[in-house]
Amino acid sequence: MWQLYQFPLCPFSRKVRLHLAEKGIPFELWRENPWDMRDEFVVMNPAARTPVIRNEERGITVVDSRAISEYFEETVDKNPMINGTSANRAEIRRLVALFDENFYGDVTAPLLHERMKKRLVYRQSPDSRMLREAMKLAHEHLEYIDYLIDTRPWLAGATMSLADLAAAAQISVADYLGGLDWSGHEQAKGWYSVFKSRPSFRPLLAERMEVIQPPSHYADVNW
Numbered sequence: 001m002w003q004l005y006q007f008p009l010c011p012f013s014r015k016v017r018l019h020l021a022e023k024g025i026p027f028e029l030w031r032e033n034p035w036d037m038r039d040e041f042v043v044m045n046p047a048a049r050t051p052v053i054r055n056e057e058r059g060i061t062v063v064d065s066r067a068i069s070e071y072f073e074e075t076v077d078k079n080p081m082i083n084g085t086s087a088n089r090a091e092i093r094r095l096v097a098l099f100d101e102n103f104y105g106d107v108t109a110p111l112l113h114e115r116m117k118k119r120l121v122y123r124q125s126p127d128s129r130m131l132r133e134a135m136k137l138a139h140e141h142l143e144y145i146d147y148l149i150d151t152r153p154w155l156a157g158a159t160m161s162l163a164d165l166a167a168a169a170q171i172s173v174a175d176y177l178g179g180l181d182w183s184g185h186e187q188a189k190g191w192y193s194v195f196k197s198r199p200s201f202r203p204l205l206a207e208r209m210e211v212i213q214p215p216s217h218y219a220d221v222n223w
Contacts (some may be wrong), residue, residue, distance in 0.1 A: 002025065003028050004016060004027050005055065006026065006030070007209075008125070009209050010173075012049075015166050017200075022079055022160075023078050032052075049063075051064075082161065092156040093162035095102040096166045099163070103167070106140075107137055110133070111177040115212065116177065119211065120211070142185040145188040146185055149187040151221050196221045205219040
């Protein structure tokens with residue numbers, strides 16, 4: 001069986017978990033705190049970043065969420081998440097990069113540093129200025145999701161795709177950390193509510209990171 005090395009608030013691990021669940025691929029979760037720099041984990045991934053997926057029986061280890069997603073798209077035909085025409089597949093990959101890079105850099109990474117890593121690793125208080133800036137940029141990203149949902153059924157086109165999974169993974173972590181103001185973003189909120197109701201998403205909503213609790217609305221599919 002596949003073993004996924006991850007930690008609960010890693011958005012890239014969450015993207016892979018959603019992808020595997022939507023494709024019906026069984027896997028086991030292995031908790032890995034990358035900041036611990038565990039020797040066995042660094043051997044698997046010298047960058048010491050999650051996620052890493054491994055199948056010992058097959059002798060396969062795949063590192064990095066995009067590489068993992070591409071691997072399973074190429075090897076498992078069921079429920080393709082990079083689909084449609086060549087132009088549509090390019091659009092899916094563009095949006096995956098947007099959320100993996102821009103949303104993460106603007107919103108998720110600062111929130112994780114200020115509200116998780118400072119608390120668990122450094123025993124420091126968060127920087128309120130950094131939090132305000134992250135929430136401001138989150139508003140701009142939600143506006144773009146509003147626009148996309150105004151013009152198409154799903155973020156990249158007519159069907160759900162890896163772009164939706166990448167976006168939902170980042171948003172779920174930002175929402176857990178209290179970094180999103182949903183006011184005025186009814187399109188984005190409606191789209192995200194659909195994800196919160198999916199069987200693939202329910203395990204993510206049920207998880208909790210030690211000593212860090214989400215807002216009361218976090219796991220409410222009707223909120």
